[in-house]
Amino acid sequence: MADFRRLPNLTALRAFEAAARHQNFSRAADEIHVTHGAISHQVRALEAELGVQLFTRAGKRIALTEHGQQFAIALRRSLLDIAIATDVVKAATGHRRLTISSLSSFAARWLSPRLGNFIEQFPDIEVRLQSSTYLTDFAREDVDVAIRFGQGNYPGLAEEWVMDDYYYPVASPHFNGGKLPATPQDLVRSALLRCDLEPWMPWFKAANVALPEPTAGIIFQDSTMLVRAAIDGQGIALTRHGMVSSDVASGALVRLFDVTVKCPSSYYFVCPPASLQKSQVKAFRDWLFCEVAKWKAADSGQLHPSAAAAPP
Incomplete structure (x- = not known):
């Protein structure tokens, strides 16, 4: 049977976990609403109790030792289990x-x-x-x-x-006065919209068209903004089916061609x-x-x- 009297001070454990996660005593202190000195004191007390050094210190900079890294991983896992158990108990009360x-x-x-x-x-x-x-x-x-x-x-x-x-191109039915490209090759004359890290080239290859990766225009960081730009008629967007299926069904966007490419x-x-x-x-x-x-x-x-x- 486990002897829980051997457990270190729980306040010190909480201070150490926060300091290990932030790699900074001041940010750990801000998180748990104590002073920088209190965090430092708790960590030093924990090191003394365990008999190992958990951090190396160089001025205001700290770094976990190998023992500190191992202890932080185990402690974080245990605290997560406690948090989950707490939620389970709360759920039982309604x-x-x-x-x-x-x-x-x-x-x-x-x-x-x-x-x-x-x-x-x-x-x-x-x-x-x-x-x-x-x-x-x-x-x-x-x-x-x-x-x-x-x-x-x-x-x-x-x-x-x-x-x-799956990826495929879409456009507003009003884009270019309603004159949408008839073939994939016609995309060479259109403004092509895309998201960061979601290039057109795999779709070009699947459509058997020799077009270069677009380099002009806006690169969107979020698919929601990309879809909005396409609905507003700013260009033809390469989008994921899950993002635009409702807009295609409603007619806000038109899917161009029958070529699809599976997302990686x-x-x-x-x-x-x-x-x-x-x-x-x-x-x-x-x-x-x-x-x-x-x-x-x-x-x-x-x-x-x-x-x-x-x-x-």
């Missing part, structure tokens, strides 16, 4: 909160318009949707689940493939394994996969059937 992190474009264009349905089904769950282009650090952030757009393989986390996505990244449902114990996480996971299935079934042939197939 209070349920769900924090979702998602790529900004997916949150705005696909997830957010559907979340009202989730809230109707689960009115007792308080939902917070965070949009970010950065990967969620579950050990540091108050997030239950994330929808990630990537390659999968997230060590230490539970993950499930949700769906793939896919959408994944990701969370710490312990979070799967939370009833609100289970509810959201089941709802999400149900919504994806309904969306694919209602897609009305906008995309070829292979878009609904899971990767091998």
